[in-house]
Amino acid sequence: MARVIWGLATSHVPSIGAAMDNGKTEDPYWKPLFDGYGPAREWMAEHRPDVAVVVYNDHANAIDLDLVPTFAVGTAESYDVADEGWGRRPVPPVVGAPQLSEHLVRELMDSSFDITTCHRLDVDHGLTVPLSVYCPDPGDAWPCAVVPVLVNVIQYPQPTAARCYALGEAIGRAIRSFPQDLKVAVFGTGGMSHQLAGARAGLINERFDRMFLDAIEHDPEKLAALSREDYIAEAGTEGIELIMWLVMRGAMSGKLARIHDTYHVPASNTAAALALFEDLGEGASA
């Protein structure tokens, strides 16, 4: 049977990808952030998953405002890297895991999550930047297959944090019921506090972010109980992306161990963070 081996929460700011693509990770502006990734990257390199389930949002690239799925799962054999308007990132195409995708879609439907499926999906920085955070030098191919899971965080009303957490729990159960012997990592991406537009542009709320970084491990129910208005007020209009961390957290078994975390301001206009958790398995379920 498949199992979740770890969960990674990480910001997916485009400029983090651009810093890697343009060899700027040693620049004084970027070095503290990438130094902060170091221990997590080393640990993940020793704990390679076969498949990564990456929970992210599209940013006006594969999904426009014609159709806005609340939750969607990519079901393709491969996914091209999107041109977001300034050329494609120089990273390998993403190889899918269509059998696992199919299984997830079916299991989620049976758990009353009415999932949109995507057979063609160009993946943008929301997915490729977290992959680069995991694996900075993929060469010709990423070291794992990927199942993209999309969450609408752009158009209001977004799904509730509680629903995201429940989706994560359903994804976790679905992964653990997949009959192949696969090691799976789950990525929850986006955040932390940031706001791009309006008079509150540039908002950073370190107090909220620190609370969230702690509670995502110890008290996810508390985070699931926050309203979308709470997220917008505290973490900014784009900080609501943090609900996607709860999908990752929900997919973990009862017991987990924090391997590493880091928090840095700013990455572009965002408070960037990473938190890595080892899944200690079903038997340890609380």
Added chain:
Amino acid sequence: MTAQILDGRAVSVAILDRVRREVDEFAAEHGRVPALATVLVGDDPASRTYVRMKANRCAKAGIDSHRVELDAAITTGELVSRIRELSADPAVDGILLQHPVPDHIDERAAFEAIEPAKDVDGVTRASFAAMAFDEDGFRSATPGGIMALLDAYDIPLPGRHAVVVGRSPILGRPVGMLLLARDATVTYCHSRTAGLAERVAEADIVVAAAGRPRLIRGEWIRPGAVVVDAGYAGNTGDVEYEEAAERAAFITPVPGGVGPMTIATLLAQTVRAARAHQTRRSRGAVPVRGEAMTKARDNYLLDLAASRQGYALNRLCGSLKDEENRRRFLEDEAAYCDAYGLSAEQRKAILERDWTAMLELGGSIFYTFKLAMLDKKSMQYLGGVFTGMSAEEFAAAMRSGGRKFG
């Protein structure tokens, strides 16, 4: 008495004459005068007097002063939000928050609500950092005034031993750094310093900034030293004046020494802020009330009504992810807009790059950002547009920990 008086009043008159001429030139060029907003919280009589003096000096220099008086019971959140409004107000060039504020208020939070480009009293972290790194920025007004006074009397600084008594973030600490930047050797003393008398006796230059009347005895002063007294308790300074004046070569009187220099520095910095503000406006980075650019609301949520309203605009911006569309857009922007069925207002906002109007008309930042990138404008540039800053100022605000609310 032997010491020569460091006559802040006389020097400040000369500075204010210069400020007055600069204000006239500014008004002739831009059709308006610089504007300083003064914020007073509560009814402390001394603070009220200081604010009134500053307003009077503004009037004499031709600077428009805009007095904001707030009830002593105001919360930190309310004060921060009022100051933030002034920071965003295109009619305000400089902001002064009179301190101290009442005890229940987080003074640092209130100071940080001042936009660094308008921090003419030099109280924000950004100004402190710029001063500490010896970069362009606004100096804390009293330390800036002290330096101007020393310079007016050609007091040599390099290699000389300056002893600063006091370590407050807007007086003692910055004045020491400014002296250091001028190659003085600086010793900081404070309420816990052992052997204060001996330290002061070693000084070529004593800056008394402890806020404790007559803390520094005249007999401690080394003969021939320079004594700057920034004490401000009524008309009594931190130094025993008569005794010190017997020994010092130069000394500031209280009042009439440092005080007038503080106000002169504040006003000179206000004119500088107004010039920089005007330059940003002419570059279009600052939304100006009543002019073309739209002022941003706090938050823009892309709800279903906005999504409906902004559909054509977002569709146009989204289309720019395609290289061929980017080429066609640049070839004829107006024709491209027409092909996407934009409303007249949306068309105008796109063609004039009124980024805030795009949001008001249902635009989503994730879509409009594609247009910005086509213009080679960064998210920091857009952040600056929404908040009335230059891209550089916005990026600096992010580097210093981001913008705090509530």
